[in-house]
Amino acid sequence: MRNSLREKIIDVCDKKVAQKGTNVGLSFYAFFANKNDDPELLMEAANWWIITHKLDHFEKAIKIKNLVQTGQ
Structure with a gap:
């Protein structure tokens, strides 16, 4: 996932x-x-959310933040 x-x-x-x-x-x-306005970035986020982590449509913000901070 890109830093931005x-x-x-x-x-x-x-x-x-x-x-x-x-x-x-x-x-x-x-x-x-x-x-x-940035379909590639949207698809990167969707891939990380749906394919990589198999997350539900809605997840707790603290869970998502933790996943991102730990580099998962």
Whole structure:
């Protein structure tokens, strides 16, 4: 995963947890604007989420942040 995506995921997870608490869930779409302006980055995130980790559509933000920070 490229560093820019890793940093973006951590930032979004931190913001969501700060806003809604440690139980907040999100999908990989949370890391992107409503319009698809970077399809390659979107597919990279989708591949990491769906293929690599076989995650559910919604997962806890703290779980996602932990996976990203540990380099998984």
